[in-house]
Amino acid sequence: xxxxxxxxxxxxxxxxxxxxxxxxxxxxxxxxxxxxxxxxxxxxxxxxxxxxxxxxxxxxxxxxxxxxxxxxxxxxxxxxxxxxxxxxxxxxxxxxxxxxxxxxxxxxxxxxxxxxxxxxxxxxxxxxxxxxxxxxxxxxxxxxxxxxxxxxxxxxxxxxxxxxxxxxxxxxxxxxxxxxxxxxxxxxxxxxxxxxxxxxxxxxxxxxxxxxxxxxxxxxxxxxxxxxxxxxxxxxxxxxxxxxxxxxxxxxxxxxxxx
Amino acid sequence: xxxxxxxxxxxxxxxxxxxxxxxxxxxxxxxxxxxxxxxxxxxxxxxxxxxxxxxxxxxxxxxxxxxxxxxxxxxxxxxxxxxxxxxxxxxxxxxxxxxxxxxxxxxxxxxxxxxxxxxxxxxxxxxxxxxxxxxxxxxxxxxxxxxxxxxxxxxxxxxxxxxxxxxxxxxxxxxxxxxxxxxxxxxxxxxxxxxxxxxxxxxxxxxxxxxxxxxxxxxxxxxxxxxxxxxxxxxxxxxxxxxxxxxxxxxxxxxxxxx
Numbered sequence: 001x002x003x004x005x006x007x008x009x010x011x012x013x014x015x016x017x018x019x020x021x022x023x024x025x026x027x028x029x030x031x032x033x034x035x036x037x038x039x040x041x042x043x044x045x046x047x048x049x050x051x052x053x054x055x056x057x058x059x060x061x062x063x064x065x066x067x068x069x070x071x072x073x074x075x076x077x078x079x080x081x082x083x084x085x086x087x088x089x090x091x092x093x094x095x096x097x098x099x100x101x102x103x104x105x106x107x108x109x110x111x112x113x114x115x116x117x118x119x120x121x122x123x124x125x126x127x128x129x130x131x132x133x134x135x136x137x138x139x140x141x142x143x144x145x146x147x148x149x150x151x152x153x154x155x156x157x158x159x160x161x162x163x164x165x166x167x168x169x170x171x172x173x174x175x176x177x178x179x180x181x182x183x184x185x186x187x188x189x190x191x192x193x194x195x196x197x198x199x200x201x202x203x204x205x206x207x208x209x210x211x212x213x214x215x216x217x218x219x220x221x222x223x224x225x226x227x228x229x230x231x232x233x234x235x236x237x238x239x240x241x242x243x244x245x246x247x248x249x250x251x252x253x254x255x256x257x258x259x
Numbered sequence: 260x261x262x263x264x265x266x267x268x269x270x271x272x273x274x275x276x277x278x279x280x281x282x283x284x285x286x287x288x289x290x291x292x293x294x295x296x297x298x299x300x301x302x303x304x305x306x307x308x309x310x311x312x313x314x315x316x317x318x319x320x321x322x323x324x325x326x327x328x329x330x331x332x333x334x335x336x337x338x339x340x341x342x343x344x345x346x347x348x349x350x351x352x353x354x355x356x357x358x359x360x361x362x363x364x365x366x367x368x369x370x371x372x373x374x375x376x377x378x379x380x381x382x383x384x385x386x387x388x389x390x391x392x393x394x395x396x397x398x399x400x401x402x403x404x405x406x407x408x409x410x411x412x413x414x415x416x417x418x419x420x421x422x423x424x425x426x427x428x429x430x431x432x433x434x435x436x437x438x439x440x441x442x443x444x445x446x447x448x449x450x451x452x453x454x455x456x457x458x459x460x461x462x463x464x465x466x467x468x469x470x471x472x473x474x475x476x477x478x479x480x481x482x483x484x485x486x487x488x489x490x491x492x493x494x495x496x497x498x499x500x501x502x503x504x505x506x507x508x509x510x511x512x513x514x515x516x517x518x
Contacts, residue, residue: 015468055467062464082461087514127285184516194516201512202341203462203482203505205321208314209274221480221505223462229516246462246480253460253512255346257443257453257488 014052017042018059025065025076032078036066064247083111083150086252090184090197098180102148111150117176118157119145122164129161132228132239142167142174144183147213154214156244166192166237184229187237195232199253201225203246214245221246273311276301277318284324284335291337295325323506342370342409345511349443349456357439361407370409376435377416378404381423388420391487391498401426401433403442406472413473415503425451425496443488446496454491460484460510465502473504480505 024030037045042053057074060066068074089101103113123143130137145159160183162173172178172186179186188194202224206216214222222243229238283289296304301312316333319325327333348360362372382402389396404418419442421432431437431445438445447453461483465475473481481502488497 059467062466064463087512090514090516092516092518196513196515199512199514201460201482201510202508203480204323205478205480207321208318219464219478221462221464223460249461251460253346253458253514254455255349255458255512255514256455257349257351259351 013046013048014055015059017046017048017052017056018063021056021060022063022065025060030076032076034076036060036074036076038073082248082250083155084250084252087197087254092188092194095181095185095188101182101184112152114149114152116147116149117144118147119143119159120174120176123161125161128226129239129241132226133161133163133236135163140164144173150248154245155248156242157210157213158240158242160238160240162238183238187229192235192237193232194229194237195234196230197227198230199225199227199251201251206243210243214243216245223249223251225251272305272307273314274318276305276307276311276315277322280315280319281322281324284319289335291335293335295319295333295335297332341507341509342414343509343511346456346513351447351453354440354444354447360441360443371411373408373411375406375408376403377406378402378418379433379435382420384420387485388498388500391485392420392422392495394422399423403432409507413504414507415501416469416472417499417501419497419499421497442497446488451494451496452491453488453496454493455489456486457489458484458486458510458512462505469502473502475504482508482510484510 021030021036030036036057039050039053039057042048042056043050046053057066057068061068061074065077066074067077083105085105089105094101102115121143122140124138125133125135125141127137129141130139133139133141135141141164142162143159144162145157147154148156148158162183166187167173170186170190173183184194203221204224206214206220206222210216210222211218211220216222223246225242225244227240227242228236229240230236280289280295289295295316298309298312298316301307301315302309305312316325316327320327320333324336325333326336342364344364348364353360361374380402381399383397384392384394384400386396388400389398392398392400394400400423401421402418403421404416406413407415407417421442425446426432429445429449432442443453462480463483465473465479465481469475469481470477470479475481482505484499484501484503486497486499486501487495488499489495
């Protein structure tokens with residue numbers, strides 16, 4: 001919901017029409033896949049000029065509620081239920097039950113998850129990552145790059161970076177499948193007991209390679225999330241850099257009203 | 260940093276050029292406001308075709324590192340340091356010191372903050388808000404809508420919604436300035452002791468009214484953040500709906516690796 005809705009009496013006509021159509025889509029009166037009434041129909045229905053109708057329809061396109069196909073008209077987008085990401089996905093009990101975070105989370109969202117491992121091997125730490133790991137930029141670290149899918153659609157790409165001295169004695173994390181509970185379970189088995197995670201969340205437009213990797217439309221937004229895994233000794237033993245299709249996720253956080 | 264950087268040997272030429280120029284911008288070799296070398300200069304420097312150079316420059320524009328002005332060329336954007344938002348901004352000690360959350364946070368970012376109150380008064384709760392407050396959609400609640408600026412530039416709009424039975428005996432929250440520590444301080448003084456906050460984070464393209472309110476370019480992304488303030492009794496006493504210019508903020512969270 002736009003914060004502009006508070007003072008609706010002062011809202012431009014085209015925005016009122018867009019809001020009316022959006023309400024029909026959200027209520028299901030205009031169902032996923034349904035064709036949006038034509039420009040001529042909307043002109044008649046709302047008694048406005050064609051420019052006003054066109055601006056209203058453009059608003060719905062921006063809100064990703066409809067898709068327009070040249071010569072065929074506009075259609076209500078099928079909106080897959082978004083996947084919620086909460087801090088709970090890193091609960092130790094999930095790891096002990098043998099579930100990696102993504103699977104634990106995707107189970108709750110109703111989609112069928114899958115993962116493709118794109119790369120596992122040594123790489124030079126990029127500046128921001130090195131900084132978070134407390135290493136000079138370019139230091140060799142282990143990179144693990146994966147692409148995640150829901151119902152066969154790519155939704156995010158994540159690259160984990162781990163310090164070499166941490167992983168060199170943990171052969172499982174060099175494998176495509178690091179085993180039950182994922183790399184956090186392996187780190188903890190090898191004495192790197194995790195105390196907390198930090199996440200930094202940004203949003204921006206997708207770059208060309210991201211557009212391709214996640215099959216996004218040009219100009220689509222992504223969420224860029226960087227997570228540090230921190231041990232009880234205060235060491236960052238993993239930085240995970242994730243690019244997510246913005247329309248596929250809601251990130252949920254919970255924190256105390258502390259002193 | 261794009262996650263596509265891991266396997267750089269397989270990267271298309273135009274992306275290598277874009278990465279090289281981005282590195283110069285990030286290092287300061289190409290300073291804010293500096294003109295980006297012309298197409299002819301880049302063709303000669305990198306020994307590539309004009310189409311390749313044009314794609315590289317388009318990539319930098321998407322990454323919001325440069326701005327192109329017709330007939331004048333491309334310039335390195337002056338990047339105001341982004342404002343970091345951490346859960347710490349809600350510390351009770353900040354409230355007791357008389358600081359509202361935004362001011363506590365903005366102080367750390369180096370910018371000069373200011374606030375305009377756009378609306379304070381009764382409104383019908385929109386569906387998502389009503390749902391979070393545990394009220395039927397359309398129930399009358401108190402809305403407080405503000406626009407926040409940093410160094411005079413609008414960065415976010417936030418609307419707080421509070422249940423009528425909670426606020427009717429707290430005259431201060433009907434005032435433009437609810438006093439030291441903001442509305443959370445007033446709620447706590449009136450017995451609504453806050454236990455925790457939840458935040459839901461999404462990203463999408465700005466709607467037309469948001470583009471106007473925050474003076475964004477068409478097609479710019481926004482972060483949409485919805486926060487619930489929850490009392491020790493488990494009641495949601497405020498929902499705050501915020502639209503933020505995506506290029507102005509980093510949201511920081513911290514959570515335990517709990518069982």
